[in-house]
Amino acid sequence: MDKMEDYIEIAGEKFKSRLFIGTARYPNVQVMLNAIEASGAEIVTVAIRRIKPQTETENILELLSKKWKLLPNTAGCFTAKEAVITARLAREILGTNWIKLEVIGDEETLYPDVEQLVQAAKELVNEGFVVLPYCNDDPVVCKKLEKIGCAAVMPLGAPIGSGMGILNPYNIRIIKQNSKVPIIVDAGVGTASDVCIAMELGCDGVLVNTAIAQAKDPVKMAKAIKLAVEAGRFAYFAGRIPKKLFATPSTTMGDKIEIS
Amino acid sequence: MNIKVKFNGKEVVTENLSLEEFLKANGIDPSRRDIGIALNNEVIPKKNCNGIRIKNGDSIEVVKIVVGG
Numbered sequence: 385m386d387k388m389e390d391y392i393e394i395a396g397e398k399f400k401s402r403l404f405i406g407t408a409r410y411p412n413v414q415v416m417l418n419a420i421e422a423s424g425a426e427i428v429t430v431a432i433r434r435i436k437p438q439t440e441t442e443n444i445l446e447l448l449s450k451k452w453k454l455l456p457n458t459a460g461c462f463t464a465k466e467a468v469i470t471a472r473l474a475r476e477i478l479g480t481n482w483i484k485l486e487v488i489g490d491e492e493t494l495y496p497d498v499e500q501l502v503q504a505a506k507e508l509v510n511e512g513f514v515v516l517p518y519c520n521d522d523p524v525v526c527k528k529l530e531k532i533g534c535a536a537v538m539p540l541g542a543p544i545g546s547g548m549g550i551l552n553p554y555n556i557r558i559i560k561q562n563s564k565v566p567i568i569v570d571a572g573v574g575t576a577s578d579v580c581i582a583m584e585l586g587c588d589g590v591l592v593n594t595a596i597a598q599a600k601d602p603v604k605m606a607k608a609i610k611l612a613v614e615a616g617r618f619a620y621f622a623g624r625i626p627k628k629l630f631a632t633p634s635t636t637m638g639d640k641i642e643i644s
Numbered sequence: 645m646n647i648k649v650k651f652n653g654k655e656v657v658t659e660n661l662s663l664e665e666f667l668k669a670n671g672i673d674p675s676r677r678d679i680g681i682a683l684n685n686e687v688i689p690k691k692n693c694n695g696i697r698i699k700n701g702d703s704i705e706v707v708k709i710v711v712g713g
Contacts, residue, residue, distance in 0.1 A: 406711075406712065407711040407712060407713070408713045409711075409713070410711070416711070429712055429713055430709050430710065430712050431709075431710050431712025431713075432680070432707045432708070432710070432712075433707060433708065433710045434653070434705065434706065435652070435706045435708045437671035437672050438671070443678055444678070444709050444710055444711055445677060445678035445709040446677075446678070454709075456709070456712075457712050457713070459713065465685075469687070470707075473680035473681075473687055473705075475687075476680045476687050476689065476690075477677070477678060477680040477708075477709060478709070544713070591713075593713030594713065
């Protein structure tokens with residue numbers, strides 16, 4: 385693999401970085417900006433919330449939009465209707481038809497509501513959105529979302545913010561092997577090695593938020609995860625050896641001395 | 645004459661205003677780049693705010709870009 389020519393392509397747009405960064409839960413805005421910078425990411429996610437004029441803080445749009453492509457999400461939406469309206473509001477504000485579609489089914493696990501998710505994805509694709517749905521690590525659901533016309537599919541590695549890593553690497557592999565659109569693991573990453581595993585499995589990218597934002601040193605973790613994406617990608621192309629139960633000597637056993 | 649509308653989920657009593665006047669009365673500059681407006685679940689382009697009068701029973705949502713994952 386020539387690193388210079390390796391890029392991820394989504395809806396006709398090419399990106400050198402396979403790392404997508406969430407902007408929530410950082411200790412402060414400066415750390416967030418430094419961490420995104422260190423990650424080398426080109427796309428960062430943002431959310432849409434009701435305005436509170438009395439408690440106005442920084443203008444996130446101004447801070448981020450000059451340097452990075454903003455990918456709005458529909459986080460916190462529990463119905464297809466809420467998600468579709470949120471996506472339209474995001475398009476109106478940001479002038480982008482890209483949407484990271486989330487339709488949550490349960491507050492405790494934050495697992496997607498697949499029925500509502502599929503419905504929202506259909507509506508948004510029909511309206512011309514570039515839909516990137518956050519979904520379960522279920523090969524059937526991922527295929528369904530691809531067939532609807534989603535530009536990429538974003539299966540979870542583990543529940544959002546759990547840091548448990550890639551809980552079902554076998555499913556992620558199946559999802560990737562079956563897919564013609566990019567597969568981006570979204571949610572569950574705890575540290576750099578989790579990202580490396582996702583990339584070794586052949587995933588096209590990874591979205592990370594909490595693992596960086598809540599690390600003791602978010603900027604260092606951003607750098608570590610950047611390197612993990614690259615390492616995992618190289619390892620995927622290099623092709624790992626199969627796992628075996630018993631040892632195979634790496635040094636030849638022939639011609640060794642034998643002392644009786 | 646006063647009317648009742650729902651503004652970001654809360655019922656408020658207001659004068660019969662244009663959408664732009666209503667936003668200004670609530671401390672929101674309608675020309676801000678980072679906000680979006682929906683009236684009765686329909687997204688309203690910001691440039692149209694002045695031409696729309698709010699009416700009794702309307703539901704107004706005003707949102708902005710925030711950090712998110």
